[in-house]
Amino acid sequence: MPxxxxxxxxxxxxxxxxxxxxxxxNVIVLFMCVELMLNAVNLSFVALSQVHGFGGQVMVFxxxxxxxxEAAVGLAIILAIFRHTRSVDLKSINLLHG
Amino acid sequence: MTFSVLxxxxxxxxxxxxxxxxxAPASSGGVVxxxxxxxxxxxxxxxxxxxLALWRPDAKRIVSMxxxxxxxxxxxxAILVFLEVRSAPHAGPILVHYWDWMTVGTLELALxxxxxxxxxxxxxxxxxxxxxxxxxxxxxxxxxxxxxxxxSYLNLFVAFMLILVLGSNLPVLFIGWEGVGLCSYxxxxxxxxxKANADAGKKAFIVNRIGDFGVLVAMFTxxxxxxxxxxxxxxELAPTGLVVGGGIVTxxxxxxFVGCTGKSAQIPLYTWLPDAMxxxxxxxxxxxxxxxxxxxxYLVARTSVLFAMAPTxxxxxxxxxxxxAVFAATIGLRQYDIxxxxxxxxxxxLGYMFLAVGTGAYVAGVFHLVTHAFFKxxxxxxxxxxxxxxxxxxxxxxxxxDPQDMRNMGGLKRYLPWTYGLMMIATLAIxxxxxxxxxxxxxxxxxxxxxxxxxxPIWYLFWGMGLAAALMxxxxxxxxxxxxxxxQNRTGQAEQEHLHEAPWIMTGPLxxxxxxxxxxxxxxxxxxxxxxxxxxxxxxLEPVLEPALRFAALDLPHGATEAMLIAGAVFxxxxxxxxxxxxxxxxxxxxxxxxxxxxxxxxxxxxxxxIDELYHAVVVRPLVGLSRIVLWKGVDKGLIDGLMVHGSAAxxxxxxxLGSRLQTGQVGVYVLTFLLGAVWLLRAMTR
Amino acid sequence: xxxxVFYILAACTVVSALGCISARNPVASVMWLVSAMFGLxxxxxxxGAEFIAVIQVLVYAGAIMVLFLFVIMLLNIGxxxxxxxAPPMRVVGLAVGAVLLLELVALGRYSAxxxxxxxxxxxxxxxxxxxxxxxxxxxxxxxxxxxxxxxxIAESLFTTYLVPFEITSVLLLAAAVGAVxxxxxxx
Numbered sequence: 001m002p003x004x005x006x007x008x009x010x011x012x013x014x015x016x017x018x019x020x021x022x023x024x025x026n027v028i029v030l031f032m033c034v035e036l037m038l039n040a041v042n043l044s045f046v047a048l049s050q051v052h053g054f055g056g057q058v059m060v061f062x063x064x065x066x067x068x069x070e071a072a073v074g075l076a077i078i079l080a081i082f083r084h085t086r087s088v089d090l091k092s093i094n095l096l097h098g
Numbered sequence: 099m100t101f102s103v104l105x106x107x108x109x110x111x112x113x114x115x116x117x118x119x120x121x122a123p124a125s126s127g128g129v130v131x132x133x134x135x136x137x138x139x140x141x142x143x144x145x146x147x148x149x150l151a152l153w154r155p156d157a158k159r160i161v162s163m164x165x166x167x168x169x170x171x172x173x174x175x176a177i178l179v180f181l182e183v184r185s186a187p188h189a190g191p192i193l194v195h196y197w198d199w200m201t202v203g204t205l206e207l208a209l210x211x212x213x214x215x216x217x218x219x220x221x222x223x224x225x226x227x228x229x230x231x232x233x234x235x236x237x238x239x240x241x242x243x244x245x246x247x248x249x250s251y252l253n254l255f256v257a258f259m260l261i262l263v264l265g266s267n268l269p270v271l272f273i274g275w276e277g278v279g280l281c282s283y284x285x286x287x288x289x290x291x292x293k294a295n296a297d298a299g300k301k302a303f304i305v306n307r308i309g310d311f312g313v314l315v316a317m318f319t320x321x322x323x324x325x326x327x328x329x330x331x332x333x334e335l336a337p338t339g340l341v342v343g344g345g346i347v348t349x350x351x352x353x354x355f356v357g358c359t360g361k362s363a364q365i366p367l368y369t370w371l372p373d374a375m376x377x378x379x380x381x382x383x384x385x386x387x388x389x390x391x392x393x394x395x396y397l398v399a400r401t402s403v404l405f406a407m408a409p410t411x412x413x414x415x416x417x418x419x420x421x422x423a424v425f426a427a428t429i430g431l432r433q434y435d436i437x438x439x440x441x442x443x444x445x446x447x448l449g450y451m452f453l454a455v456g457t458g459a460y461v462a463g464v465f466h467l468v469t470h471a472f473f474k475x476x477x478x479x480x481x482x483x484x485x486x487x488x489x490x491x492x493x494x495x496x497x498x499x500d501p502q503d504m505r506n507m508g509g510l511k512r513y514l515p516w517t518y519g520l521m522m523i524a525t526l527a528i529x530x531x532x533x534x535x536x537x538x539x540x541x542x543x544x545x546x547x548x549x550x551x552x553x554x555p556i557w558y559l560f561w562g563m564g565l566a567a568a569l570m571x572x573x574x575x576x577x578x579x580x581x582x583x584x585x586q587n588r589t590g591q592a593e594q595e596h597l598h599e600a601p602w603i604m605t606g607p608l609x610x611x612x613x614x615x616x617x618x619x620x621x622x623x624x625x626x627x628x629x630x631x632x633x634x635x636x637x638x639l640e641p642v643l644e645p646a647l648r649f650a651a652l653d654l655p656h657g658a659t660e661a662m663l664i665a666g667a668v669f670x671x672x673x674x675x676x677x678x679x680x681x682x683x684x685x686x687x688x689x690x691x692x693x694x695x696x697x698x699x700x701x702x703x704x705x706x707x708x709i710d711e712l713y714h715a716v717v718v719r720p721l722v723g724l725s726r727i728v729l730w731k732g733v734d735k736g737l738i739d740g741l742m743v744h745g746s747a748a749x750x751x752x753x754x755x756l757g758s759r760l761q762t763g764q765v766g767v768y769v770l771t772f773l774l775g776a777v778w779l780l781r782a783m784t785r
Numbered sequence: 786x787x788x789x790v791f792y793i794l795a796a797c798t799v800v801s802a803l804g805c806i807s808a809r810n811p812v813a814s815v816m817w818l819v820s821a822m823f824g825l826x827x828x829x830x831x832x833g834a835e836f837i838a839v840i841q842v843l844v845y846a847g848a849i850m851v852l853f854l855f856v857i858m859l860l861n862i863g864x865x866x867x868x869x870x871a872p873p874m875r876v877v878g879l880a881v882g883a884v885l886l887l888e889l890v891a892l893g894r895y896s897a898x899x900x901x902x903x904x905x906x907x908x909x910x911x912x913x914x915x916x917x918x919x920x921x922x923x924x925x926x927x928x929x930x931x932x933x934x935x936x937x938i939a940e941s942l943f944t945t946y947l948v949p950f951e952i953t954s955v956l957l958l959a960a961a962v963g964a965v966x967x968x969x970x971x972x
Contacts, residue, residue, distance in 0.1 A: 189868065189971060773881055773885075774887075777881060777885055780885070780888040784892055
């Protein structure tokens, strides 16, 4: 199974995720783009586990677990913010401006 | 500067009476090692009187005793030192070393006094006349609330003046030079509550400072070229170390002379002296007639070897001396304030002294310095008596008239007979009437100038100017005496009752000075008078001036020329006096309040040729403008305050503001920044 | 054969990702992302990571994305008027993305090349068969015939990585508690 193209695919997906984070205004969609980035990294790990053994796949395991935890907490935060500002626009989260 | 001097003089306390090592070619007696006491006594007087001035200003009794006593003590020491030096005239200068002041690389400066014939002469004049003036001041300043402060300043002045004449190298001389400038400032502005007096003090100090720059330049150049600042070493090294008539020695001597024009009130830096009359009259007598202003002449005599090696400078010195003599004399012709006339007379006579030393007649210059000290001090103190009487009279009747204006005087012969008589002696001396001291000294100067003219014709011009100045001197002095003492009294009927002679404490010193003005000529009589010792001062000063005289030896004219010159001078003196007495006696003089304004040329002369106004427009205004606009507004407020202080604050604030722009509080911006940082990091890794 | 499948799946994944970031409706975004995850799962299978592929579908696509959907529906967000940020930001975003892509590719080439060089300094081994360069890894992978991939992961997980495993479980507990607390109306 070719290693190179997988890595390139991983880079491409990661970049797309980055673009999405920078371009989208909706907080939840932003969050999803972050998940996309995480997935791209997972792909990288899996591809390289061919070469380096099961360590890569164990990493992916952990990444997924943590991503789940993070998604839960993050969405809870978004809910809390929504209750305050009544919108999920990125611009409305600016109370810390100085 | 004052601080370093005070700090410097402190060890004197420990060392003066015994610890000083006297390094000398010959053995020195204990007297000379006590020379430090001569300086220390007036300094102690300064401290004591100063302390009294600060805490017990009404303890006038103590001040009256301490002030003159320290001076008399110094005078006694001066006489003892004189006797000591007289016993071994060819032993070379006695150096009294106190301590090493500075040793930097090859520069080794020591605080060292040099006792030789020249410094002894100066010491005697300073302490002798100083004592007389201190005694006079006890009477003159009796009623003044600043009595103690006056004596403390006066004592300090004498201490510094002694340092000046006793210094064995230029820096020590310079300490004294600056110090007397300081005391002059303090004493001119003694009655500082009146702004005009304070301004006069400032003017004196500042104009002096301009000259001091010249002395500094000379010191630097001298050090750079010869490697020494000690007078004895300069006398040894200069003849071989410097090119005669060359650029360096001319530069050094010109720079020194600039200092002299400042301190000794020659053209162009003389403007402070007439204004200095704002100080008490004894101050004018001591500082601005007998001692401080003669420091320039002393300096030239001390460094005579350099001046003898620089004929260009010597010509400039003589020329400016002659020019100043004439110029100041013309102004004196039309002044009405008695002290102003005497001030311009001083400037004029100082011009004579510089004419002498410029011609190479160093002894003649010193001789005139001494005789001038006698009769000018007498004139000033006498005028002090007159002013004292006038002030008393006008004060008693609450008249607003000026007690110093001669137009308000007249006929005072009747009320102040002793003052009149003694001032007349001084007038005859200054005019150059034979027998009196001024005749011999002034005549010697003119004779030397005439004989120098045989080699350099321009000296005929200088000699002619000297003669003209002599004529005018006689005239204005006669005018002064006539307006003050002769004719009708113009002070007023009521005031006349209050006019009276000065007390003995004031008239006593006048008497002593009168005798000296009469007999002072004995110091250096010319050879043709049989039976009396002649050329005493010449012989006395010869060891000191010998290096210079090798370059610029000059002979007095003899025989027929000499007789003609003397006759001419006497004729001029008598003519001037006669004309002066006659012209003021005839005209109906009126009191100052009713006098008409001056017109035409007289007006220009009365306003001193508007020189002060010229200086103000050409020097002072541009400088003040430069200071205010360029330096204050431009540099200080704009650059330093604005750019550096406020600028740095503004920069900090600006940077802070920039930093605050990053804290938008918007997550999107934060994410962008985050990712940009990540991109940047990765870029580093791909290299 | 495997390569063709890979490229097809890769294309689908990329298209789905693009769709995810550009879809106007958030629910559509979620669906696109799910599709991308399916594509990725397929690629994992091609790499021989069956266990991971399955968990990807079960956990990521099945649980996390559903969570997202729940939240979107809870908040009742419809189409935003302009759900992309201002044009300048779009340009900047694209630029950053492009630069990042280039850098990552460069990094990838660098590290892959290094692997090849380390494996065979004489340079005969091509990039496409890295398994040949690491005999140890190949042996470990070969052992999967008996235990299966799950066994291999389990062995690593419960021996070498036991502590991180336990900590992750604590983390999940904390996350659960935290999510409940944060989402309450009144604490």
